[in-house]
Amino acid sequence: MAHIRLENISKKFGSHTALSGLDLEIADGEFFVLLGETGAGKTTTLRLIAGLEKPTEGRVLIDGVDVAEWGAAERDVALVLQQYSLYPRYTVRENLEFPLRPKIRRLPEEEIRERVARAAKTLRIEHLLDRKTDRLSGGEMQRVSIGRAIVRKPRVFLMDEPLSALDAKLRESLRTDLKSLQVQLGATFLFVTHDQIEAMSMGDKVGVLNHGRIVQSGTPQEIYNNPRDTYVASFVGSPPMNLLDGRLVDGRAVMAAPGFELPYAGAGGGSGGMPKASGAAGGRPLVFGIRPEDVHLESGAPVEAIVHDVENHGVEKILTLQVGGATLRATVPARTDVRIEQPVRFAWNPEKVVLFDKESGINLRHVA
Numbered sequence: 601m602a603h604i605r606l607e608n609i610s611k612k613f614g615s616h617t618a619l620s621g622l623d624l625e626i627a628d629g630e631f632f633v634l635l636g637e638t639g640a641g642k643t644t645t646l647r648l649i650a651g652l653e654k655p656t657e658g659r660v661l662i663d664g665v666d667v668a669e670w671g672a673a674e675r676d677v678a679l680v681l682q683q684y685s686l687y688p689r690y691t692v693r694e695n696l697e698f699p700l701r702p703k704i705r706r707l708p709e710e711e712i713r714e715r716v717a718r719a720a721k722t723l724r725i726e727h728l729l730d731r732k733t734d735r736l737s738g739g740e741m742q743r744v745s746i747g748r749a750i751v752r753k754p755r756v757f758l759m760d761e762p763l764s765a766l767d768a769k770l771r772e773s774l775r776t777d778l779k780s781l782q783v784q785l786g787a788t789f790l791f792v793t794h795d796q797i798e799a800m801s802m803g804d805k806v807g808v809l810n811h812g813r814i815v816q817s818g819t820p821q822e823i824y825n826n827p828r829d830t831y832v833a834s835f836v837g838s839p840p841m842n843l844l845d846g847r848l849v850d851g852r853a854v855m856a857a858p859g860f861e862l863p864y865a866g867a868g869g870g871s872g873g874m875p876k877a878s879g880a881a882g883g884r885p886l887v888f889g890i891r892p893e894d895v896h897l898e899s900g901a902p903v904e905a906i907v908h909d910v911e912n913h914g915v916e917k918i919l920t921l922q923v924g925g926a927t928l929r930a931t932v933p934a935r936t937d938v939r940i941e942q943p944v945r946f947a948w949n950p951e952k953v954v955l956f957d958k959e960s961g962i963n964l965r966h967v968a
């Protein structure tokens with residue numbers, strides 16, 4: 601188990617900046633998910649912690665110790681990759697034993713047997729121990745790869761998109777397995793993914809990485825309910841948060857279309873208020889953020905829209921509504937009877953509206 605801290609890390613590859621001013625803190629025994637789009641710098645961050653890359657600037661601390669001079673082996677971290685790093689002509693048992701048979705500091709045979717048996721039981725691959733690894737399914741191979749990490753009892757598990765090569769069903773079941781494995785081991789996990797659903801469902805904490813920098817770090821609920829900026833707001837959530845233009849006029853946040861306004865008391869305040877028809881000329885440009893599940897169809901509601909599209913998702917429907925010049929997504933119960941082209945009336949909970957500065961994209965609650 602270990603505590604990890606990255607301080608003001610930057611990493612350049614020639615003239616290309618992969619990471620800049622990155623700060624990250626992972627508590628001992630935490631399941632931390634690093635979420636970012638392709639090229640955001642996720643793998644580079646893992647490799648820096650693993651000791652496979654050196655930062656151009658900044659410090660990597662494990663349990664409070666600067667590990668700049670430590671090689672990969674000394675850091676005692678295990679890396680699990682998307683591609684299974686298994687020896688194909690060897691059995692599962694042999695693959696699990698290899699990490700425990702280094703040339704120096706070899707473990708006693710009995711200890712090796714015991715660790716392999718325990719890992720195989722935890723991962724439910726005991727029945728596969730004598731099978732060659734090239735005769736396994738993708739999900740089984742990934743379990744063996746994870747097993748190769750577990751047997752070493754590392755201080756930290758670093759996982760680079762370990763589930764992304766698997767089909768949806770397997771991914772889901774391994775997600776649950778990995779999460780319970782982490783709880784069982786009480787180990788520090790840093791799990792990298794570009795899949796926001798994976799991140800939100802697995803992480804104790806999620807760090808959103810964009811262009812080599814952590815833009816927000818917090819619990820999945822914090823990130824979902826109070827995204828730091830419009831990037832996080834539109835990246836996390838499916839369908840994403842509705843982002844609608846408006847302005848700040850005389851202490852009121854006024855949405856351009858549909859007409860709607862909220863009292864705005866400045867940073868830290870500014871919720872409540874009822875929808876009201878209004879023009880939105882002048883003032884500081886804002887963006888209103890409204891989650892699709894916070895949009896409700898109600899016959900007496902003040903704003904009218906036309907249903908542009910209806911998607912059925914089993915327990916719910918996702919509607920695309922056309923309101924004036926704006927488009928809005930609404931998640932409604934599956935029993936809601938709506939058709940394309942139908943006029944509907946809708947409202948939302950003003951308490952749930954998040955306001956962003958249009959120019960910087962920053963959530964006004966996060967502006968000091």
Ligand SMILES: Nc1ncnc2c1ncn2[C@@H]1O[C@H](COP(=O)(O)OP(=O)(O)OP(=O)(O)O)[C@@H](O)[C@H]1O
Nearest residue numbers: 613616618636637638639640641642643644645794
């Ligand atoms: N060895 C390298 N040499 C040059 N550029 C690199 C090297 N490794 C990474 N980069 C660049 O640094 C940036 C971050 O790469 P990184 O692999 O960390 O991103 P990522 O978030 O893991 O992306 P993906 O989800 O596609 O794996 C990318 O623009 C990448 O092209």
